[in-house]
Amino acid sequence: MKMDITDATDIANLINTFYDKVKEDEILGPIFNVQIPVNWQVHLPVMYRFWENAIFYTGGYTGNPMALHAHIHKKIGLEAKQFERWLKLFNETTDELFEGEKAELAKERALSIARVMQQKLLNA
Numbered sequence: 001m002k003m004d005i006t007d008a009t010d011i012a013n014l015i016n017t018f019y020d021k022v023k024e025d026e027i028l029g030p031i032f033n034v035q036i037p038v039n040w041q042v043h044l045p046v047m048y049r050f051w052e053n054a055i056f057y058t059g060g061y062t063g064n065p066m067a068l069h070a071h072i073h074k075k076i077g078l079e080a081k082q083f084e085r086w087l088k089l090f091n092e093t094t095d096e097l098f099e100g101e102k103a104e105l106a107k108e109r110a111l112s113i114a115r116v117m118q119q120k121l122l123n124a
């Protein structure tokens with residue numbers, strides 16, 4: 001039986017697995033690999049803190065994802081299909097690795113943030 005997300009190690013596992021898929025994905029890969037070349041050594045620890053805060057309310061993330069994605073949108077023009085793929089990969093990864101209340105919470109948080117982001121950036 002799969003276990004729920006319980007600690008920082010689980011979050012790191014979830015996020016590493018998710019971005020491994022993102023990098024390989026035909027829709028999202030080129031954004032992270034080419035258009036906005038991401039420094040993974042910097043980016044991944046930020047993502048761990050973001051998700052630790054989103055799921056365990058650690059208060060350890062102080063960034064502004066909305067402003068950052070607005071900047072990305074201005075630069076490369078994000079589209080609805082990219083948000084759909086992002087969510088699909090996030091949900092798939094979570095379900096592959098975990099099962100339980102926190103796993104459900106992670107997917108709910110991803111969906112609500114993605115929807116707000118998409119609404120604000122694309123008006124759609």
Ligand code: HEM
Pocket residue numbers: 028031032036037038039043046047050063064065068069072078079082083086109110113114117
């Ligand atoms: C179309 C969908 C998305 C694309 C293409 C995208 C792309 C990116 C890129 C290129 C970065 C910059 C990495 C860097 O700084 O090097 C980033 C950062 C980030 N993304 Fe996304 N993203 C998407 C959706 C989301 C969603 C739905 C969430 C949250 C649920 C999210 C959370 C974050 C966070 C927390 C950061 C780091 C912010 C910081 O540096 O403080 N992203 N994203």
